[in-house]
Amino acid sequence: MADILLATKLHIPPLRGNLVNRKHLIKRLNEGVDKSRLTSISAPAGYGKSTLLGEWVSQIDIPVAWLSLERGENVPARFWKYFITALNEIPQLRLNGIGESISQVLDSSQPVRMEGELIKLVNSLSSLEERVIMVLDDVHNITETQIHQDLVFLIDHLKRSIGGLHLVVAGRMDPPWPLARWRARGELSEFHAADLRFDYDETAQFFHQYLQVNLSSQDIVALKDRTEGWIAGLQMAAVSMQNRLVAQGPQGLSRFIESFSGSNRFILDYLMDEVILQQPAEIQDFLFATSILEQFTAPLCNALTDRQNCQTILEKLENANLFLIPLDDERQWYRYHHLFAELLRKWLKQRQPARVAGLHECASMWYAENNMPSQAIRHALDAGNVTLVNQYTSANVLGVVEHTELLDMLRHFEELPDQQIVENPWLGVPYALVKAFVNPSGDVERILQKSEQGLVNLENSPFKQQLISILDGIRAYLAWIKGEADQVLRFVHRAMDNLPEDDRTTLAQLLNLEGLAYELQLKLPEAIKAYEAALLAGQSMAGLFPAMVNCGLVSAQFSQGRLRHAFYNCQSILSLAYESDQGSKDLPFYNHLYATMGMVQLEWNNLEAAIRFTRDSVAMSEQWHQADTWQYTLSCLTRALCAAGNLEEAFAINQRAMQQAVRVSPYYFRSSACDEIWLNLAKGDISKAAQRCAEIEPLMNDCEKRGLFLLGKVSLLYAQGYYAEILSVLEAPMRDLEQGDANWYLINLMPIQALALKALGKEEDALSTLSHCLILAKPEGYVRAFVEKGPPMARLLQTAFRQGIEPEYITELLPAFNLHGESYESRTPAYRFSSAKLTEPLSEREFEVLRFLNTNLSTPEIAREMILAPSTIRTHVRNIYSKLGTHGRIETIQKAKDLDLI
Amino acid sequence: MTNRHNYDQPTNYIIRIQGVIDPTWSDWFGGFTIIPQNGETVLEGEVNHQAALHGILAKINQLGLVILLVEKITPCKNGK
Numbered sequence: 001m002a003d004i005l006l007a008t009k010l011h012i013p014p015l016r017g018n019l020v021n022r023k024h025l026i027k028r029l030n031e032g033v034d035k036s037r038l039t040s041i042s043a044p045a046g047y048g049k050s051t052l053l054g055e056w057v058s059q060i061d062i063p064v065a066w067l068s069l070e071r072g073e074n075v076p077a078r079f080w081k082y083f084i085t086a087l088n089e090i091p092q093l094r095l096n097g098i099g100e101s102i103s104q105v106l107d108s109s110q111p112v113r114m115e116g117e118l119i120k121l122v123n124s125l126s127s128l129e130e131r132v133i134m135v136l137d138d139v140h141n142i143t144e145t146q147i148h149q150d151l152v153f154l155i156d157h158l159k160r161s162i163g164g165l166h167l168v169v170a171g172r173m174d175p176p177w178p179l180a181r182w183r184a185r186g187e188l189s190e191f192h193a194a195d196l197r198f199d200y201d202e203t204a205q206f207f208h209q210y211l212q213v214n215l216s217s218q219d220i221v222a223l224k225d226r227t228e229g230w231i232a233g234l235q236m237a238a239v240s241m242q243n244r245l246v247a248q249g250p251q252g253l254s255r256f257i258e259s260f261s262g263s264n265r266f267i268l269d270y271l272m273d274e275v276i277l278q279q280p281a282e283i284q285d286f287l288f289a290t291s292i293l294e295q296f297t298a299p300l301c302n303a304l305t306d307r308q309n310c311q312t313i314l315e316k317l318e319n320a321n322l323f324l325i326p327l328d329d330e331r332q333w334y335r336y337h338h339l340f341a342e343l344l345r346k347w348l349k350q351r352q353p354a355r356v357a358g359l360h361e362c363a364s365m366w367y368a369e370n371n372m373p374s375q376a377i378r379h380a381l382d383a384g385n386v387t388l389v390n391q392y393t394s395a396n397v398l399g400v401v402e403h404t405e406l407l408d409m410l411r412h413f414e415e416l417p418d419q420q421i422v423e424n425p426w427l428g429v430p431y432a433l434v435k436a437f438v439n440p441s442g443d444v445e446r447i448l449q450k451s452e453q454g455l456v457n458l459e460n461s462p463f464k465q466q467l468i469s470i471l472d473g474i475r476a477y478l479a480w481i482k483g484e485a486d487q488v489l490r491f492v493h494r495a496m497d498n499l500p501e502d503d504r505t506t507l508a509q510l511l512n513l514e515g516l517a518y519e520l521q522l523k524l525p526e527a528i529k530a531y532e533a534a535l536l537a538g539q540s541m542a543g544l545f546p547a548m549v550n551c552g553l554v555s556a557q558f559s560q561g562r563l564r565h566a567f568y569n570c571q572s573i574l575s576l577a578y579e580s581d582q583g584s585k586d587l588p589f590y591n592h593l594y595a596t597m598g599m600v601q602l603e604w605n606n607l608e609a610a611i612r613f614t615r616d617s618v619a620m621s622e623q624w625h626q627a628d629t630w631q632y633t634l635s636c637l638t639r640a641l642c643a644a645g646n647l648e649e650a651f652a653i654n655q656r657a658m659q660q661a662v663r664v665s666p667y668y669f670r671s672s673a674c675d676e677i678w679l680n681l682a683k684g685d686i687s688k689a690a691q692r693c694a695e696i697e698p699l700m701n702d703c704e705k706r707g708l709f710l711l712g713k714v715s716l717l718y719a720q721g722y723y724a725e726i727l728s729v730l731e732a733p734m735r736d737l738e739q740g741d742a743n744w745y746l747i748n749l750m751p752i753q754a755l756a757l758k759a760l761g762k763e764e765d766a767l768s769t770l771s772h773c774l775i776l777a778k779p780e781g782y783v784r785a786f787v788e789k790g791p792p793m794a795r796l797l798q799t800a801f802r803q804g805i806e807p808e809y810i811t812e813l814l815p816a817f818n819l820h821g822e823s824y825e826s827r828t829p830a831y832r833f834s835s836a837k838l839t840e841p842l843s844e845r846e847f848e849v850l851r852f853l854n855t856n857l858s859t860p861e862i863a864r865e866m867i868l869a870p871s872t873i874r875t876h877v878r879n880i881y882s883k884l885g886t887h888g889r890i891e892t893i894q895k896a897k898d899l900d901l902i
Numbered sequence: 903m904t905n906r907h908n909y910d911q912p913t914n915y916i917i918r919i920q921g922v923i924d925p926t927w928s929d930w931f932g933g934f935t936i937i938p939q940n941g942e943t944v945l946e947g948e949v950n951h952q953a954a955l956h957g958i959l960a961k962i963n964q965l966g967l968v969i970l971l972v973e974k975i976t977p978c979k980n981g982k
Contacts, residue, residue, distance in 0.1 A: 044966035140960075173963055193966070230966055264941065266923035268965060339964070346930055419950075 008295060008327035010086050012066045012135075013054035020206045022052060025195065029056050032189025033133065033166050037158040038182060041170040042140075043193035045339035046232025049170040050137055052196070057135065062166075063090045068137045070294065074144045083134075084121070090132060118150055122157045128164045138338075140171035152177050197229025210238045210321075211245060213253070222261040232323075232339055236271035239321060243278045272343050275322075286313050287322075288352065291344030292359050292382070294375075295327060295335040303366045304359060357383045364388050381430065386463075389430040390470055391505045418450055425454030429470050436474050444478060462500035469495040469506055476513045480520070481628070483667030485703050488517035508538030512549050519556050521703045522742040527556045547577060551592045558596055561743025563780040567600040574867050590869070591620040591629055595636040602640055605783035605816055610640040612845050618653075619872060631660040631668050638675050642682050643784065650679055670696045670704065677712035681719055689716050706733045711745070714752050726756040747777045748785045755792055767800055774806040787816045842883055842901070849876040854893050854902050914975050915955060917945040920968040932958050942970065 029052075032039045041049050050068075057064045067086040073079045142148065155177070158165055169175060182188040198206060203224045207215050215223075227233035237260060244252030256274075263270055276284060289305045290296055301310035314334060317324045323340035327333040336344065349356060360383035367376035373392050380388035413431035421428035428451030436444050448471055455471075458464045472495035479487035492514045499506055511534035518527035531553045538545045550573050558566040570593040577590065598613030614637040621630040634657035641650035654675050661668035673696045680689035693716055700709060710733055717726045730753055737745050750773035757766035777785060786793050794817040801810045842850065852862040859877070863870040884899075886892040896902045917934070923943050925936045932954060934947030949955045955972075962969055 045964055046966065173960070264922055266921060266927075269924055269926075342964070346927075349929060350926055 008333050009068045009070070009082060010066055010089055011068075011328055012057060012064065013050050013325060020198070020202045020209070022055065022202070025052055025191070026056050026059065028189070028191070028195075029168075030060070033060075033062070033131070036182075036187050036189045037166055038155055038187060039166070039168040039189045039191075040175065040179065041168070041191040041196075042172065042174045043191070043196050044172055045342075046230055046337070047193055047196040048231040049196065051231075053135055053137065053168065053170060057133070060133075062131045062133050064133045064135060065090050066135045066137065069139055069141045071141045071143075074142060074147070076144060076146045076150065079142065079144075079147050080117070080121075080150070087132075087134060118153060122154055125154075125165045126157060126159055128159075131163055131166065133166050133168060135168045135170070137170050138172075139169040139175055140173055142175075148176055151175075155182075196231070198224065198231055198234060199229065200224060203229065203234065206234060207238060207241075211242060211253075213245065213250065215253070215257075219254070219257050222257055226261045227267065230267075232337065233267050233271060235321065235323070236275050240271065240274040240278060268343060272347065276347065279322075283313065283317070283322075286310070286317075287344055288348045289355075289359055291336070291341055291348055292356065292379075293335075293363060295333050297333045300363065300366050304362050357385070361385055361388065364392075368392060386429055386467060386470070387503065387505060390433060390509075421447065421450040422454040425451045425458065425467060428454060429467050429474075432471070432474050436477055444474065448474060462502075465498045465500050466503055466506065469499040469503070469510070472498070473506060473510055473513065476510070476517075480513060480516050481667070482665045483520060483670075483704060484701065485517040485520035486701075488513055488520070492517065504537050504540065508534050508545065508549075511537055512545075512552065515549070515552050515556070519552065519559065522559065522706055522737060522740040522745070524556050524560045524741045528553065528560075531556065547573065547590075551590075554593065554596055558599065559744050560741050561747055561776065561780060563600045563603055563782070567597055570594075570597045570600075571867060575864075578864060578869075591617040591633050593617075594620065595633045598636050598640055602643055603780075603782050603784050605787055607640065607644045608844055611637070611644060614640045615843070615845065616868060616872060619875060620869065628660075628664045628668060631657050631664060631672060634660060635672060635675055638679065642679055643788065645682075647679065647683055650682075654679055666699070667704070670699060671708065674708045674712050677709075677716060681712075681715055686716070686719050690720070706736055706742075707745070711748055714749065714756075718752050718756060721759075723756040723759045726752060727760075743776055747773060747782055750776075751786055751789050751793060754796060755789060758792070758796055763799070766796065767803065767805065770796060770800055771805045774800070774809055778806060778809045783813060783816050786813055791817070793817075842880065846876050846880050846883070847901070849873060850880055850892075850896055851902055853877070853880075853889055854896070912948045912950050913955075914946070914948050916971070916973050916975055917958070917962070917969065918971040919943050919945065919962060920970055923967075930961060934958065946975075 029039065043049060065086040067082055073082060155167060179188060200220060204220045223234065223237060241253055241256055244256050260270065286305055290301050298311035298314055302308055323337035324334050325337060327335060360379045364376045364379035364383060367379060377389060377392045380392060413434065428447055432444055432447040432451060435447060451471060455464060455467055472491045476488045476491035479491060492510050495510050511530050515527045515530035515534060518530055531549050534549045535546055554566050554569045557569065574590065574593055594613050594617035598610045598617060601613055602610035614633065617633040618637050621633045634653050638650050638654045638657060641653060654672065657672045658669065661672045673692055676692050677689045693713055714726050714729060730749060734749065750769050754766045754770040757769060794814065797810050797813060801807050852865065859873050860870050863873045881887060881892060884892055884895050886895050920942055922938045922941060923936060928934060928936050931945055932947065934945040937944040937946065
């Protein structure tokens, strides 16, 4: 749906009837294209700029790209994305993939340095031989200096000769560009209000065409003088006159002209009253209600006006020339003429002020239901409805980031003076919310404080209570990012105490945060209870909230050691997601699921699969640039690679994880540093591992010390031979872990504990610990936790076997020891052999995709088969093509067969 | 020092435009008072910062009105 709105921006306004042929202006426009590189049309609203351009481009043979700008395009990334999309609409134009590369850069939510990309664009445009015209309509909506600078740069580098791009800009005022310089060099062709006004002949022609009546020259002069040739004014007069003509005959016309030209009321007031008051009540009501919309379609209008017949009304309005502009050829989306819309809004606000908020709310909900979150948020803000803003931003936060909508909103908020936040704390709350999601390390606290300052002055009400709760919720989120579980819980519980009972949305989010905090504390039953409550409270929530909570749930199940459960749930969440249309969005928290699946495979000692899943999760994170998930997936890949003995790459990936971690919080950094302890141990560099361990331990809070760090630390102590110390270090945390049901940690810790006991000569205790561990591990099929401890563990297991401890399970485990270290390499001979013929070998995943390419499955079908996102498949396919040096599927299959790859 | 005015502080302006518009437009023009005078209209009011003033000027442009004068004034506290 969002693409529909984009398409309307690229749509050249259709020609309408009753047009006055403006030959002299068309001629000047043509001359402008011949001799200059820029045409600028600036005049206030209602001078027929878009209409003139629409008429002109329909008559010329030169290919035209069209972009109607709105205030939302005030973000450089989005502006250029649309600019390129518009250019690409011209079939003859080959931008040599430049557009695509820019779009890719722009798709990232990070700030982009445009110069490099812009130079590429300018280069490809300046090498154009054919003449192409690009129209930027409503360019006054662009206020961002950066965009203006980039445009000036572009224009300065356009070809002077005939050929290449000619830019046409239309707006309400001169753009802030060096127009004088271009004018002096004859590079600019300009039109202003004086050029666009209707002259006598045009006025006469217009009324003749419109009313099918010949007016006296006196009347025409009177109308032209009164409106000063301003076209919107003449049109409004014509609408009124037509109504008069129908109702009162020719006499009505004279009376109208007499009173119109005799009145010294502001022409807009006069004409609006005339035009609106002549409409039936039904139409009047429709006009007012829909005036709050930037663009509209019949179902949206139906929702707003509580009618079923809006399509008919829209057609009626279009036929009556009531300033309705169709935005597509199918007559689905419309907008009002800008000036008309603004006047209607003024009327609505004056006469029915109480209605405005409700209308925005209604529009907001319609957009949300129709999956256009950015419009939904905009109207929710206009309605002043924090609940809705909160619901959309937080439920869709990850989805919205991709479309740079959140960044756009953030910019909108950043423009607010502090004082305004204090005066309108309800504005500060969503501002802080968005900022916390987009840029958690930014100065969110200042905004929170300003909002709180403003809240003090509000009267006590459920609304105020709600705002206070949301502020605490934001603080809880920020604490979670820092790994401060106790703080999270403190804020969450305070927020819950203040929360009005009926606010399920905020409650659901608070419960989710509570779950995350308990997970940090490794109190897993509590975490799961909180997640389940969050799902229940958020039942009615639109968007991705349930998926987000489910990801937390799965992760908690993994920590509980329930491998099969976690793996199965990941699969079912993903397949559900791909069945619904949300799947196509490749949501960032789904990479958590792939990472979790990778970690399960690692426990089952399926190293290839573990690497495959975690690699995919990293690839997905890379598309998203979401620092915290990126760090997490990199960390999982590090562990999988380390297990497979690929230390070189594991170290490199760990470095990348650290780079991401720095951007999130010190907590994330420490978590990556933990991985480094393992890595150094695997490498045999005990002193480096010890150094890292000593560095980070003092910085950690108690929950962190019980988590992955503890595993690293006892592994280090074991390598150092400090067996007794292992026992004392483990004692207290293991009690907590048992209480918190954190079986994954226990299953991974107990083998080391058992080995330490054995080393201290306490064989009986060692076997009893091992036995306990085996009982826990057996139903879930753990292998890696034992195998990675190497020969001493194999010997201990053999002893246990002889004593009749879990003999079946041990029988399954022991062969894995024999394969240890070679299983990964030896099981894939085909892969190693055939890849050798390529300069760069195919990865195991790419092989799999290649095999699917040799079937008749489509990309989405392959994606479903492999439980991957279609875009991931496309990335693999691209890589395969580039590694094989092929283009297209058929060629690739042939080459692959030639190389014995399939 | 005394001559320097901080334009990020609330500042009063009058804007004189050609033609007569009625007082219902006040909201549209940032709450400025609308005073018709001999076929012209004076808009008078306070802006918090320069951006707000530019916003009002843009709205005047939007309606195709002709600006005759823009001036910073010192409001009379004691009435006229």
